[in-house]
Amino acid sequence: MSPTVVSASWLSGAVVTAEGGEGGFPTPGVADFWWPVVPFHSDSAWALTRPALVMLISALVLGWFYVSATRKLSVVPSKNQFLVEGSYNFVRNTIGRDIIGSKDFLQFVPLLLTLFTLLLVNNVFGIVPFIQFPTMSRVGIPIVLTLIVYITYHTVAIRRKHGILPYFKSLVPPGLPGWLKPILFVLEFLTYFVIRPLTLALRLFGNMLAGHLMLLVFIVGGEYLLLEGSNLFLQASGVLSFAFSIFMTFFELLIEFLQAFIFTLLAALYISDAVSEHH
Amino acid sequence: MFNASVATADGVGYPSGFPLLPHPAEMIIGLISFAILYWLFKTKVVPRLEELYTERAAAIEGGMEQAEQAQAEARAALEQYTAQLAEARAEANGIREAAREQGAQIVAEMRSRAQAEAARITESAKRQVEAERQQAVVSLRQEVGTLSTALASKIVGESLEDEVRQKGIVDRFLAELEAGEVTPEKVTPAGTDA
Numbered sequence: 001m002s003p004t005v006v007s008a009s010w011l012s013g014a015v016v017t018a019e020g021g022e023g024g025f026p027t028p029g030v031a032d033f034w035w036p037v038v039p040f041h042s043d044s045a046w047a048l049t050r051p052a053l054v055m056l057i058s059a060l061v062l063g064w065f066y067v068s069a070t071r072k073l074s075v076v077p078s079k080n081q082f083l084v085e086g087s088y089n090f091v092r093n094t095i096g097r098d099i100i101g102s103k104d105f106l107q108f109v110p111l112l113l114t115l116f117t118l119l120l121v122n123n124v125f126g127i128v129p130f131i132q133f134p135t136m137s138r139v140g141i142p143i144v145l146t147l148i149v150y151i152t153y154h155t156v157a158i159r160r161k162h163g164i165l166p167y168f169k170s171l172v173p174p175g176l177p178g179w180l181k182p183i184l185f186v187l188e189f190l191t192y193f194v195i196r197p198l199t200l201a202l203r204l205f206g207n208m209l210a211g212h213l214m215l216l217v218f219i220v221g222g223e224y225l226l227l228e229g230s231n232l233f234l235q236a237s238g239v240l241s242f243a244f245s246i247f248m249t250f251f252e253l254l255i256e257f258l259q260a261f262i263f264t265l266l267a268a269l270y271i272s273d274a275v276s277e278h279h
Numbered sequence: 280m281f282n283a284s285v286a287t288a289d290g291v292g293y294p295s296g297f298p299l300l301p302h303p304a305e306m307i308i309g310l311i312s313f314a315i316l317y318w319l320f321k322t323k324v325v326p327r328l329e330e331l332y333t334e335r336a337a338a339i340e341g342g343m344e345q346a347e348q349a350q351a352e353a354r355a356a357l358e359q360y361t362a363q364l365a366e367a368r369a370e371a372n373g374i375r376e377a378a379r380e381q382g383a384q385i386v387a388e389m390r391s392r393a394q395a396e397a398a399r400i401t402e403s404a405k406r407q408v409e410a411e412r413q414q415a416v417v418s419l420r421q422e423v424g425t426l427s428t429a430l431a432s433k434i435v436g437e438s439l440e441d442e443v444r445q446k447g448i449v450d451r452f453l454a455e456l457e458a459g460e461v462t463p464e465k466v467t468p469a470g471t472d473a
Contacts, residue, residue, distance in 0.1 A: 075338050109325055139301050
């Protein structure tokens with residue numbers, strides 16, 4: 001059997017799976033991210049799912065760690081305190097102070113720290129053995145976090161600009177010719193109210209989903225090739241696929257950190273926009 | 280709306296129909312998780328860390344103050360040392376001057392002592408010479424007596440010898456000479472020649 005025929009059979013297999021048939025290679029898809037752990041209701045999809053559980057556990061573990069590590073702080077840090085201070089410094093100074101500005105940043109530090117630690121831990125959970133689930137690959141959770149950021153920066157902006165109307169007015173930069181104002185207003189309004197939250201949530205969700213899906217393809221595909229492959233070449237490709245999945249895992253680690261960083265950074269950026277007196 | 284959307288899910292899995300549809304339970308739990316963590320961070324972690332930061336800043340400032348104080352102290356000590364050094368140098372100069380004076384004094388003293396010694400030696404030498412001269416005078420006196428007697432005998436005759444012995448003419452003459460009754464000019468050239 002030549003490789004082309006094999007790939008053709010994969011395709012047909014995938015098609016068959018999608019149609020609810022049997023046999024062939026079960027292509028990993030979004031359905032693989034549906035993990036109801038504790039169903040609440042037998043008829044509907046109301047359930048405590050695996051990502052929700054991971055999210056809850058991560059929040060509790062993070063909370064416990066940070067609270068216990070900051071219980072006994074000393075000017076000369078211990079090992080745990082060093083870790084806490086390292087992450088805190090990063091969020092406080094690199095993300096918070098440098099972007100929002102030293103005047104207003106302090107009140108947003110808890111928010112940024114929560115976002116960053118929660119995202120980092122949940123993203124890295126995607127490759128932590130036995131957990132191996134990136135929580136953000138379920139769109140609901142990025143949407144929640146984005147909503148929090150969205151509400152925060154609009155509230156801050158409305159408060160800073162003393163009302164909704166002045167806020168809308170401030171969207172258009174001053175000193176523009178009259179005919180340009182409506183166009184720019186529409187553009188800016190879309191940016192602030194639609195594009196920013198949409199991209200913020202979808203970037204995180206898409207990265208985590210795609211990254212994990214890729215790992216799934218390489219691992220599940222490798223397994224399939226190794227176990228079901230009809231000749232040595234296919235089985236060797238399966239081993240190669242496993243090896244590549246290990247490489248991709250390290251790549252994922254980078255992506256996971258970057259996404260947590262970018263999300264927090266953009267949140268800070270949006271807040272800094274809201275805090276600034278001018279547009 | 281949530282219930283309706285949830286109800287559309289079938290057995291295969293919630294997202295099979297709409298992969299981008301958020302699952303409400305996940306959203307709620309995500310919100311709860313975030314709220315818990317945010318609350319903990321806001322009420323406990325961040326205030327504690329901020330307190331530490333101010334404490335550390337204070338410690339650093341305190342350290343700088345301390346360093347400044349130490350520097351001032353060091354400067355004061357340096358000034359003191361310089362003053363002491365100048366003092367010590369002046370003192371050393373004084374001591375050197377005194378030593379020089381003392382040395383000169385000692386030299387002078389030694390010189391005077393040496394002079395005294397020299398004088399003493401000269402004196403004793405003179406005395407010795409005097410004694411020797413005395414002795415010479417005494418022996419000369421005898422010799423002059425003898426010689427003059429012999430000379431006189433040769434001039435006057437041999438008999439004079441006994442007569443001279445009998446009368447002690449020479450002794451008497453010499454005694455007179457010493458007593459100053461006879462002028463020494465007559466005798467001394469003979470004495471000094473001897």
